[in-house]
Amino acid sequence: MRRTRILAGASIAAVAALALTACNSGSPTSPGGDGGDTGDVLPWTVATDVTLDGSPTFENITDRGKVVIGVKEDQPGLGYLDVTTGERTGFDVDIARWIAASLGFDEDGIEFKAIASANREQSIVNGDIDYYVGTYSITDKRKQQIDFAGPYFITGQGLLVRADEDAIASEADLDENTTVCSATGSTPIQNIRENFPGVPTTEFDLYSACVEALLNGDVDAVTTDQAILIGYAAQQPDKLKVVGEPFTEERYGVGLMKGDDVLRAHINQLFTDGGDIWQAIFDRNLGDSGIQVTQPAVDAY
Amino acid sequence: MGVLFDNLDLWGQALGNTLLLFLAGGAIALVLGTIVGAMRVSPVPIARAVGTIYVNIVRNTPLTLIFFFFAFGYPQLLPSPGFTVLAMWALGIYTATYVAEVIRAGINTVPVGQAEAARAIGLPFGQVMTLIVLPQAFRSVVPPMMSVFIALLKNTTVAAGFSVMELGVIRAYLSERGENALVVLLWVAAIFVVLVLLLSLLQRRLENSWRIAR
Numbered sequence: 001m002r003r004t005r006i007l008a009g010a011s012i013a014a015v016a017a018l019a020l021t022a023c024n025s026g027s028p029t030s031p032g033g034d035g036g037d038t039g040d041v042l043p044w045t046v047a048t049d050v051t052l053d054g055s056p057t058f059e060n061i062t063d064r065g066k067v068v069i070g071v072k073e074d075q076p077g078l079g080y081l082d083v084t085t086g087e088r089t090g091f092d093v094d095i096a097r098w099i100a101a102s103l104g105f106d107e108d109g110i111e112f113k114a115i116a117s118a119n120r121e122q123s124i125v126n127g128d129i130d131y132y133v134g135t136y137s138i139t140d141k142r143k144q145q146i147d148f149a150g151p152y153f154i155t156g157q158g159l160l161v162r163a164d165e166d167a168i169a170s171e172a173d174l175d176e177n178t179t180v181c182s183a184t185g186s187t188p189i190q191n192i193r194e195n196f197p198g199v200p201t202t203e204f205d206l207y208s209a210c211v212e213a214l215l216n217g218d219v220d221a222v223t224t225d226q227a228i229l230i231g232y233a234a235q236q237p238d239k240l241k242v243v244g245e246p247f248t249e250e251r252y253g254v255g256l257m258k259g260d261d262v263l264r265a266h267i268n269q270l271f272t273d274g275g276d277i278w279q280a281i282f283d284r285n286l287g288d289s290g291i292q293v294t295q296p297a298v299d300a301y
Numbered sequence: 302m303g304v305l306f307d308n309l310d311l312w313g314q315a316l317g318n319t320l321l322l323f324l325a326g327g328a329i330a331l332v333l334g335t336i337v338g339a340m341r342v343s344p345v346p347i348a349r350a351v352g353t354i355y356v357n358i359v360r361n362t363p364l365t366l367i368f369f370f371f372a373f374g375y376p377q378l379l380p381s382p383g384f385t386v387l388a389m390w391a392l393g394i395y396t397a398t399y400v401a402e403v404i405r406a407g408i409n410t411v412p413v414g415q416a417e418a419a420r421a422i423g424l425p426f427g428q429v430m431t432l433i434v435l436p437q438a439f440r441s442v443v444p445p446m447m448s449v450f451i452a453l454l455k456n457t458t459v460a461a462g463f464s465v466m467e468l469g470v471i472r473a474y475l476s477e478r479g480e481n482a483l484v485v486l487l488w489v490a491a492i493f494v495v496l497v498l499l500l501s502l503l504q505r506r507l508e509n510s511w512r513i514a515r
Contacts, residue, residue, distance in 0.1 A: 118473035122482045141479020184461070185473025202384065203464045218376060 043280035044097070050104040055262035057130050058103065067105045069096045070115040070123055070132035070255070074208040077231030077286055079134045081114070088112055090231075091285040092252075095152055096133040098277060099254065102270050116205065117186055121145045124255050131263075132255035135225055137187065138299075147260065148253030149267035152278070154296045156246025157188050158226030160233060162214060163241050168221055170244030174199045181210035181219040188224045191248065207232075215239060225250050227286070234288070251296065268298045304480050305488055311474055316492065318467040322388055322457040327450055329393025334400025339430050341405050352401070360398035364459050367391050372463040388460040392453060399449045406445070407438030440511040447504040451497050468492060 052058040061067050071093055072079035079092040093112070100110050115123050120136060123129050124146045131149075138148045159180075161168050168178060176198045182189040184203040192201055202219050204210055210222045211232050222229065226246045233240045256264055271278065278295045286293075305312060340352035359367070371387040381387065411434050419433040439446075461469030468489050475485045 118476045119482070121476060121479070125481075139479060144479060145481065183473075184464075184470055185475075185477050187477050190474065190477060201464075203466075203470070205462060 042097075042101075043277045043284075044101045044274075046101045046106045047104050050102070052103075052262050052266055055260055055266070057257050057260045057263050060127065061103065061105075061130055066109045066111055067100045067103065068111045068113060068129050069100065070120065070129035070134060071096060071112050072134035073112075073114040074206050075135065075228050075231055076235045078228060080231075089285070091153070091227075091281060092133045092135065094281045094285060095254070096131075098274070098281065099131065099133070099267055099270065102266070117183055120255060124257055127257070130257075131267075135228060135250075136253055136255050137225075137250040138253040142255075146258050147256045147264050149256060149264045150253035150271060150298055151251035151296050152254065152271055152298075153227065153252040153293070155225045155227040155250050155252070155293075157191060157223060157248040157250070158229050158246050159243050160211070160214065160222040160229040160240055161220065161243055162217075163237075163239050165220070165241075165243075168243060171196070171247050174221070176200065178220040179218070180221045180223050181213055182223050183207055183210070186224065187250075188248075192223060211240070230286070251299075265300070268300045271295070271298050304475065304484050308475060308478065308480070311471055314466055315468045315471045318385065318465060319454075319457050321385070322392060322460060322465070322467060323450075323454050325389040326392030326396060326453055326457070329389065330396035330400050330449075330453065333393065333397035335404055335435065337397060337401035338404030338408065339435070341401065342408050343426060356398045356401055359395060360402075362395075364391070364395050364456055365462070367395050368459055368463050384460075384464040388457075388463060388465045392456060392460070396449060396453045396456070399452070400446070403442050403445045403449055404435070404438055407440075407442035408434055410441045411437045443504055443507045443511065447500055451500055454496060454500070455493065 050058075071088070073081035073088065075090065075092075077090055079088070079090045081088050096112075097107070097110065100106075113123075113129055115129065115132065115134070120132055120134075121142060124132060136148075138151055142148070159168065159171060159174075167173060174180060174192075174196050179200045179202055180189075180192050180196075181202040181204065182192070184205055189201055189203055192199055202210070202213065204213070207222065207224055207228060210219065213219045214222050215236075222232075226242060229242045233242050254267055256267075275295055282293065282295075337352045337355055340348040341356070343349060343352075368388065368391045371391040372384060375381065375387060415433055415437065416429055419429040424432065457467055458469030460467055471489060472482055472485045476482045
């Protein structure tokens with residue numbers, strides 16, 4: 001009696017497990033990426049016989065045989081993972097690929113890791129990733145723990161609102177009736193709390209959760225770097241819009257292990273020499289957004 | 302030390318909110334838990350059933366899911382009083398189930414003769430409970446009750462994911478300010494150890510002053 005019951009239970013579990021796997025195999029997946037970009041030609045070429053003497057990061061990369069890059073995956077246009085195809089796209093991701101190519105690694109030699117904003121310094125310090133490209137603002141405080149190559153992009157804090165919102169045209173319209181959302185603890189939310197006292201704030205782990213809350217009407221505006229917001233607005237132009245001008249300046253850099261001056265100089269040189277490639281990467285990712293940006297000069301400190 | 306003193310504004314706010322969640326959640330849990338605990342031993346079948354269903358459903362639901370309901374589901378039904386208040390209710394309602402079970406265990410330690418004697422002199426169920434049984438039950442469950450409250454204190458960090466600025470969030474803030482995340486977490490751990498030590502001290506005092514001679 002007891003045995004049959006256990007058997008029955010086990011078979012139900014087995015059927016359930018089968019049913020679950022059946023669901024899973026229904027969605028197309030292409031692990032590892034299939035070269036990523038079907039059709040169009042990559043603006044960069046993969047270097048051969050690269051040597052970077054005295055770069056501990058490059059030593060790790062060659063020992064391992066592949067590059068591990070920290071990125072974002074919920075920011076359309078900058079760092080985005082399409083979960084159905086497994087394809088990563090975006091300006092930051094392409095910058096990361098370009099750097100990998102300059103080190104002699106093509107798409108097969110790259111492992112992307114999604115790392116949340118709050119964990120970036122620690123991941124670089126721990127050596128979990130070789131470098132980080134994902135809307136990473138260069139600040140003096142961060143330079144105490146890690147190094148930055150770049151900047152490769154300059155933007156500033158902006159506001160995203162619902163397309164039918166008339167009351168908020170810029171940051172001057174924020175008051176106690178407008179709830180603003182951003183990622184937990186992020187610089188933009190700290191800026192709002194300090195410089196716009198009285199404005200209610202809401203914080204979730206991911207910007208995408210804030211955008212969801214904005215569409216639901218739970219919050220009235222989402223704030224973070226304008227480049228990120230433009231990506232969301234471009235994804236759903238009939239529901240979302242970006243208002244106002246950037247009211248801070250954020251300079252995006254590539255996060256590196258502290259003290260790896262050889263790799264930093266290499267990436268800075270790559271950015272300085274590669275103006276055409278930079279422009280091509282910008283055009284294929286953010287060109288349609290209508291924002292006008294020129295490549296910033298690198299700050300080889 | 303610099304991590305602490307350079308960012309006192311954030312630490313103060315975070316600690317204040319953690320304590321607020323703990324005290325408010327604890328008060329809700331104590332009141333609600335005592336009522337539910339009493340319901341579970343009451344002579345009224347419906348009260349017993351409601352108590353049993355509440356304890357079994359809420360206690361078997363992960364705290365994160367309860368928070369999820371309060372943060373995202375509740376505001377769809379009724380106007381939201383703000384995430385901090387919702388977090389207090391989530392913590393209080395969740396912890397109340399544990400309080401109820403601890404109190405029920407305490408009630409079981411009170412000799413049946415006590416309740417029978419109280420009934421014999423004509424006290425109704427409410428007075429049997431509040432005058433005779435619960436005071437004795439509370440005294441015998443101080444250690445497990447304090448464990449429930451220590452768990453509640455640590456559970457407040459779950460609110461970090463739901464837009465409440467407390468000690469669970471501070472790492473994200475300080476890592477944006479460029480502080481070392483591990484040092485921040487060590488400080489958070491140290492603060493929790495101090496708070497738990499204070500609770501243990503309170504427990505020892507209550508145990509000594511409420512001891513029943515048996």
